[in-house]
Amino acid sequence: MTRTETARTDTAGTHTARTDTARPTRPIDDVHPGPSRRTRWIIVGILGLLFLVPIAAMVEFTLRKGLGGGYDVSRWIAVFTGGLSAAENKPIFTGLGNSLLLAVVTVVVMLVLLVPTMVLVRIRFPQLQRVLEFVCLLPITIPAIVLVVGLAPVYSVVARMFGSGVWTLAFAYGVIVLPYAYRSIQTNLVAVDVVTLSEAARSLGAGWLTILFRVVVPNIRRGLLAASFISVAVVLGEYTIAALLNRVNLQTALVVVSKADPFIAIIFALLALVFAFVLLIAIGRIGGAPRTSKPSRKKATA
Amino acid sequence: MTDTITSPVAPVAPRGRDDLPRGAATQRLRTLASGSVLGLVPFTAYIVLFLGLPTVIALVTGFFDGDGAFTLSYLAALGNPVVLTTFGNSLWLSALTAVIGALVGAVFCYALIGAKPTGALRSVVDAASGVLAQFGGVMLAFAFVATIGIQGMITVFLKNTFGIDIFADGVWLYDTPGLILPYIYFQVPLMIITFSPALESLKPQWAEATAMLGGGTLSYWRHVGVPVLLPSFFGCLLLLFANAFSSFATAAALTSQGSQIVPLQIRGALTSETVLGQQNLAGSLALGMIVVMIVVMSLYSLLMRRAARWQR
Structure with missing residues (x-):
């Protein structure tokens, strides 16, 4: 994806690439084992959100105001002020x-x-x-x-x-x-x-x-x-x-x-x-x- | 027993050895070695008492009846249709959640390739995976009651917004199918914990070598990445299976009655006050579980040994 013109053999560390073989070589950073930035954040984002749902549901549950509907933080206050x-x-x-x-x-x-x-x-x-x-x-x-x-x-x-x-x-x-x-x-x-x-x-x-x-x-x-x-x-x-x-x-x-x-x-x-x-x-x-x-x-x- | 607690270090120290003449180095080493064997005693005693003994008792009680006479009748109970159904439930639940967990977890691990090992993303993912995979237990049951319970957030949302009643055919959350989602919820993080070291062992040189031979990203994965990772993947899959199979807390907190899976059946047998000799039934169930675990974990270590070949 991010193709560069020259083969970056010099930045590849100590291994020197042999480019004198018969087979045509590709630029070294043409092979990407890892995902692109965008792919990574899409996967992390989707799975992360899915995994947050139950946690969010717990929070939502504790804020419910009883049968009438609506939300408040009274239970959290009760827990932290010893009002239980x-x-x-x-x-x-x-x-x-x-x-x-x-x-x-x-x-x-x-x-x-x-x-x-x-x-x-x-x-x-x-x-x-x-x-x-x-x-x-x-x-x-x-x-x-x-x-x-x-x-x-x-x-x-x-x-x-x-x-x-x-x-x-x-x-x-x-x-x-x-x-x-x-x-x-x-x-x-x-x-x-x-x-x-x-x-x-x-x-x-x-x-x-x-x-x-x-x-x-x-x-x-x-x-x-x-x-x-x-x-x-x-x-x-x-x-x-x-x-x-x-x-x-x-x-x-x-x-x-x-x-x-x-x-x-x-x-x-x-x-x-x-x-x-x-x-x-x-x-x-x-x-x-x-x-x-x-x-x-x-x-x-x- | 008191010895294990109060003086674990003391036997390790051979006193008065420092004044030996220099020439006696080998002799000194030998005496040190014989003295330090004692240092292994406290831990060994502890392991024997609190790991070895309970395991042996758990496995052996299945062979004795309430009066202590040898019997195979509890072992025969493993062939009981009810017990077989429970084992079946446990096995398919573990297999299903292990496969889904492994696949989803592997995709997530793939997304983490190239993320900075000390970066914020990695630290948060590592810590969150650890919490969900290893310490959730009871809390995960609560989370799913709050999410897809009868009054759960998602249940209510689906009903009010789309008119979909997920419990139209009866409430399945407190039965075996209800365990699938919570189990996946702790299987995926365990996959992330166990599988990402394998991905880290993929060397950048291999990608370079692929490029030099004229290959692209696809052929890298087809000929290098996947073959190298496959043993690790199946090893982790087995670990996930074992994890689900032995898991108890989530199921116990979610299903207060009934014994849909083996660990719950053991609980039923252990806490039963009405039927005599149930303790021994628990023993034979435990034996059945251990047999499954040993098979799974042996395969696991075989696969991991195969996987270690590429992790040098």
């Missing part, structure tokens, strides 16, 4: 409180158990790398609904040891955040070459604790932050395990409240979606992008 009745207020704020507590405990469980293990495997037991990866990605294959069948008996034991506090769910959540957390941290571990760093530290006489906390952790803090954020997002959206183990978290509370007052439930659902969106934007900004597990390759080809 106790019946609506209590379950949602209990659920929200529980979910926030679970998010914190899950992040702690993840950081304390997963991170030292990943560092250790990376530095000391590279032969276990595949096993660790397999285990960490396993929860994708085992649906939460299957896990919960086996978690029920496990939790009757857990309840006897730790009580039936809602925070104990964090042990199960630590498992379901594994694939996400693993990818974020592994991306970072590979990128900063912790092996060399730890060897350098060890040759200077550092012990394992020093290596872990003063050398490795500061270098992978982006990955740790990304892993923590994504864990928080997963925990705030979790429904299956909490619902079937009869615990209250944000999602189960939303389902309960939606039966009595769908408007308030949808307002909180919107807020939760926006919060998760902001968390994920933050992850993108931090740069520990969880979307790919092969950043080193990307770097090499860039």
Whole structure:
């Protein structure tokens, strides 16, 4: 489309084009794997709008003024000024409180158990790398609904040891955040070459604790932050395990409240979606992008 | 158990090793290694207790009755016409939404080719895809009730403007067909997340090589792009299938009664207080699900290995 007169072999980087072959060649930028600007924005625009419809419908729904028709923002005001009745207020704020507590405990469980293990495997037991990866990605294959069948008996034991506090769910959540957390941290571990760093530290006489906390952790803090954020997002959206183990978290509370007052439930659902969106934007900004597990390759080809 | 929580790091540190003479480097390495094996214990114990044990229990309960005696009767329940219908529902729902999600998602990924990786478009698309694909669950059910519920925005709009009643033949939103749209709504973003790395691995040199051999954009896609991407595409398609097949929250929030798909049937079996031994039926249903998941995910990893050939 944007045909230029000369073959831009010089701008194509290090690869020199051989133009002395028999076949007639085309200008190098004549082949467009990507869409034109206009095509891109048409596709993005149409699909983007379609995907905004349900979100817009949620907003529209919360603004409805009751059976008479018309719109107002009274429900949003009620939510933000604490004007909710106790019946609506209590379950949602209990659920929200529980979910926030679970998010914190899950992040702690993840950081304390997963991170030292990943560092250790990376530095000391590279032969276990595949096993660790397999285990960490396993929860994708085992649906939460299957896990919960086996978690029920496990939790009757857990309840006897730790009580039936809602925070104990964090042990199960630590498992379901594994694939996400693993990818974020592994991306970072590979990128900063912790092996060399730890060897350098060890040759200077550092012990394992020093290596872990003063050398490795500061270098992978982006990955740790990304892993923590994504864990928080997963925990705030979790429904299956909490619902079937009869615990209250944000999602189960939303389902309960939606039966009595769908408007308030949808307002909180919107807020939760926006919060998760902001968390994920933050992850993108931090740069520990969880979307790919092969950043080193990307770097090499860039 | 307490060990897993309170002292995960401590065993990793071999104290008093720093005062060894320099010549003993190999010996020191060996002792370090033996000490650091302990460092793997907390995580291993945690995984065994909260991933291994529940999975094994879930798979094994299907083989025992309420009194703990071995039986194949619950496994035989998998052949029950009702259960078979449910599995059928789950399979066609997952297949349909995976195919639609994969195609639409692939088109969207195509549109993103050449967009700046750190640009605003990419960040917004990435974050939005993540939210919708992975954390929506219950919230997506609400969204679709607000959109195409009986009083939903689109339902009311179509009725008032065009006189079209989408529920003329009965309300299908709370039945299996009602799950199709919400499922597509989280399948497309998952496709975007999983498929766009494959598109990023298309090297600009290949386009240059095509041009040099006299090919155009069409022949580039026909002979280079599509063949290279096909394994990734089918891999992602399988991942989407697995995702829909194991998804529970959206369906649970949308359909409060009935067990149209397998996860809902497991819920029914788990929460049933009237029928004895339903826990074990849940076990055999879980076994059925796992078998499907293992088949799908093995094919997935095979295809991804094939796809990785071009991503170096």
